[in-house]
Amino acid sequence: MMKDDDCRPRDRALGGRAWVFGDNIDTDTLAPGLYMKRPVEEIAEHCLEAVDPRFAKEVRAGDVVVGGENFGIGSSREQAVAALKHLGVAAIVAKSFAGLFFRNCLNLGLAALTMRDTARIRPGDRVTVDPQTGRVDDLTTGARYAAEPIPPHLAEMIRDGGLLAHLEKKLKAGRA
Amino acid sequence: MGATLAQKIIARAAGRREARVGDIVTCRVDLAMMHDSGGPRRIAPMLQRLGAEVWDPSRVVVVSDHYAPAVDPDSAAILDLTRKWVKNAGVARFHDMQGICHVILPERGYLRPGMFAVGGDSHSPTAGAFACFMFGVGATEMAGVLVTGEIWIKVPETHLVRWRGRLHRGLSAKDMMLALCREMGLGAVGYNVVQYAGEAVRALAMSERMVLANMAAELGAQTALIEPDEVTLAALAEAGVEAPDALDWRGDVDATYANMWEFDAGALAPQVAAPHSPANARSVGEYAGVAIDQAYIGACTGAKLSDLHMAREVLERRKVASSTRLLVAPASTRITAEAAADGTLTALTAAGAILLPTGCGACAGLGAGLLAAKEVCISSTARNFRGRMGAATAEVYLASPYTVAASAIAGRITDPREMLG
Ligand code: SF4
Numbered sequence: 001m002m003k004d005d006d007c008r009p010r011d012r013a014l015g016g017r018a019w020v021f022g023d024n025i026d027t028d029t030l031a032p033g034l035y036m037k038r039p040v041e042e043i044a045e046h047c048l049e050a051v052d053p054r055f056a057k058e059v060r061a062g063d064v065v066v067g068g069e070n071f072g073i074g075s076s077r078e079q080a081v082a083a084l085k086h087l088g089v090a091a092i093v094a095k096s097f098a099g100l101f102f103r104n105c106l107n108l109g110l111a112a113l114t115m116r117d118t119a120r121i122r123p124g125d126r127v128t129v130d131p132q133t134g135r136v137d138d139l140t141t142g143a144r145y146a147a148e149p150i151p152p153h154l155a156e157m158i159r160d161g162g163l164l165a166h167l168e169k170k171l172k173a174g175r176a
Numbered sequence: 177m178g179a180t181l182a183q184k185i186i187a188r189a190a191g192r193r194e195a196r197v198g199d200i201v202t203c204r205v206d207l208a209m210m211h212d213s214g215g216p217r218r219i220a221p222m223l224q225r226l227g228a229e230v231w232d233p234s235r236v237v238v239v240s241d242h243y244a245p246a247v248d249p250d251s252a253a254i255l256d257l258t259r260k261w262v263k264n265a266g267v268a269r270f271h272d273m274q275g276i277c278h279v280i281l282p283e284r285g286y287l288r289p290g291m292f293a294v295g296g297d298s299h300s301p302t303a304g305a306f307a308c309f310m311f312g313v314g315a316t317e318m319a320g321v322l323v324t325g326e327i328w329i330k331v332p333e334t335h336l337v338r339w340r341g342r343l344h345r346g347l348s349a350k351d352m353m354l355a356l357c358r359e360m361g362l363g364a365v366g367y368n369v370v371q372y373a374g375e376a377v378r379a380l381a382m383s384e385r386m387v388l389a390n391m392a393a394e395l396g397a398q399t400a401l402i403e404p405d406e407v408t409l410a411a412l413a414e415a416g417v418e419a420p421d422a423l424d425w426r427g428d429v430d431a432t433y434a435n436m437w438e439f440d441a442g443a444l445a446p447q448v449a450a451p452h453s454p455a456n457a458r459s460v461g462e463y464a465g466v467a468i469d470q471a472y473i474g475a476c477t478g479a480k481l482s483d484l485h486m487a488r489e490v491l492e493r494r495k496v497a498s499s500t501r502l503l504v505a506p507a508s509t510r511i512t513a514e515a516a517a518d519g520t521l522t523a524l525t526a527a528g529a530i531l532l533p534t535g536c537g538a539c540a541g542l543g544a545g546l547l548a549a550k551e552v553c554i555s556s557t558a559r560n561f562r563g564r565m566g567a568a569t570a571e572v573y574l575a576s577p578y579t580v581a582a583s584a585i586a587g588r589i590t591d592p593r594e595m596l597g
Contacts, residue, residue, distance in 0.1 A: 028541075028559070033540045034563070034566070037248075037251060049568070050568045075540075098396055100398075108316055163316050163319075163320050164225065164320075167228075
């Protein structure tokens with residue numbers, strides 16, 4: 001029973017409580033311009049405060065951000081991703097992502113998965129996400145979802161911990 | 177089967193005969209642009225960690241615009257760090273407080289049709305007005321480009337957006353673009369290419385075509401493209417760019433497009449986008465009468481020489497209402513000089529406009545001209561997301577320079593056609 005993979009989320013799955021947001025969450029909301037000069041720790045304190053002032057204060061390591069359409073629209077600022085990572089967000093699951101933000105997530109090693117039926121996940125549900133298979137479990141409701149897995153050519157980079165760590169590994173191998 | 181312009185540029189940069197939609201290919205980067213905010217201050221520690229140097233400093237352009245000029249010790253330190261890094265890295269094409277990056281690139285002759293380029297800024301698609309495939313990347317990805325000279329890309333589809341007819345007096349590319357944000361929606365084209373075509377686009381000057389390309393970012397596109405024509409050739413020649421093959425950079429007649437969109441420029445009224453999204457665009461009449469605390473003409477989107485000329489047409493022999501303030505931040509020092517030489521600055525300031533330094537300024541909430549809580553602003557910039565230009569409760573309406581100027585005169589949102597006769 002215990003080895004039946006379908007009955008429980010896998011060990012490598014990330015998870016925590018769900019924070020649910022609507023469509024078009026933009027990078028100015030994630031990393032407000034007012035604080036962009038400051039270090040990421042400080043930007044993170046204001047992450048999403050325009051739509052949910054509780055978020056930055058109460059989010060815990062492992063929590064999952066659930067978004068609607070076009071999550072991360074706006075600027076190229078990586079601090080939008082870095083702030084979420086700093087706060088401990090383990091993964092973002094959204095109906096769709098802005099392309100630039102999506103690239104930034106993967107480059108920084110934050111799992112971003114696209115999934116159509118995010119609307120059924122409720123705020124505070126306990127959720128686990130497996131980036132490699134795209135499996136998403138809502139442990140509170142017992143529902144299971146299939147998100148698009150991370151594209152294979154990027155999986156290695158994510159496994160390495162993002163683009164920098166990946167390049168570091170490659171450069172080292174090249175020099176060796 | 178024929179290829180789109182995007183496919184041709186990508187195939188060339190990837191060293192392939194063809195680039196099929198959906199293929200993941202690695203491209204050589206012809207030009208990498210970064211600014212003071214996402215540039216050296218963020219990528220320097222990454223390059224250090226990798227123990228790597230810039231692959232080819234001659235292909236790099238650095239522009240200090242976001243924190244320029246410095247307003248406090250933090251921004252001064254960022255500018256200082258940028259100067260030192262550029263010197264160390266041997267980047268000669270460095271523009272310190274001389275203008276906004278997307279305006280500097282064509283102004284200084286760095287763009288050539290057919291180029292494959294990346295920029296550390298989301299409005300990098302602006303270069304698509306010159307048929308360059310240029311898209312925005314974050315700092316980490318930029319560090320990757322600086323080390324390897326390469327980047328991966330999933331070959332995008334192209335959405336063809338055709339504008340027929342002609343714009344009426346008092347209308348501009350900004351009105352076309354705000355209408356597109358409403359009609360197409362943010363994100364409807366996916367992370368693909370928007371290619372603008374049609375009679376109304378051909379009739380636009382390069383500075384206006386840049387507005388269409390620039391705000392493709394708001395549509396969520398990876399980038400935008402416009403096929404070169406005589407107008408492009410003239411602008412390239414003026415910037416001293418030799419591009420004998422410029423006109424060859426166009427899609428095949430049998431290229432496949434993801435979708436064709438058709439719009440009529442002749443049917444367009446001035447557009448105003450209400451807070452807090454460019455997609456909230458409506459005809460100006462819908463918001464006419466909304467009282468404004470501030471009018472702002474600035475940014476890469478809305479403070480080029482042609483934008484200042486639009487404002488001048490409205491402002492000449494009039495005065496900004498005492499209940500409001502009009503701030504003007506020209507998009508480059510060269511534009512400021514040109515506007516001084518042709519009398520535009522005199523006309524604007526005589527009307528009561530307050531001249532701000534060149535740079536991103538209030539557009540990104542970094543420089544002069546920020547908004548207090550609950551203040552209302554009408555702006556020629558590209559974005560009106562909550563909190564972008566100051567307080568989170570401030571309200572920003574987006575419009576063309578004509579409409580911003582007319583609203584400054586009246587102290588409330590106004591149809592500029594009433595003042596243009
Ligand atoms: S002017 Fe505004 S939109 Fe343009 S590059 Fe600067 S911050 Fe971005």
